[in-house]
Amino acid sequence: MKNLVKIVIFIGIVCFINLNAKEKDALSGGVEAKMPKTGEEIYNYWCLPCHGANMPGTNALQALYQGSIPAELTKRDDLNPELIEFFVREGKHSMPFFRKVEINDEELKALGEYLSK
Secondary structure, three states: OOOHHHHHHEEEEEHHHHHHHHHHHHHHOOOOOOOOHHHHHHHHHHHHHHHHOOOOOHHHHHHHHHHOOOHHHOOOOOOHHHHHHHHHHEEOOOEOOOOOOOOOHHHHHHHHHHHOO
């Protein structure tokens, strides 16, 4: 019985150490999370769920513009990085704003460049 208790305690300690190490890695950046890097990846991750074809954001823009300009952001030629930054940081109507912990300045720059091409 004493051996069983020792084994259970040993396994518990090993598990605790392993979980603690993984948490430290995640917090310190030791384990790199798969986050979007390019403007297109950032768009696909954060914007596409609302601004893709027939999605709520696109439908709202379609109703607003009534066909005068494309509602899908990737089909527009009138966007510039400053305008993208404004809407991402400030939000508009039902579109939420995004904080720098969600889309940092470097990612926002890449997103603006992607959508303004």
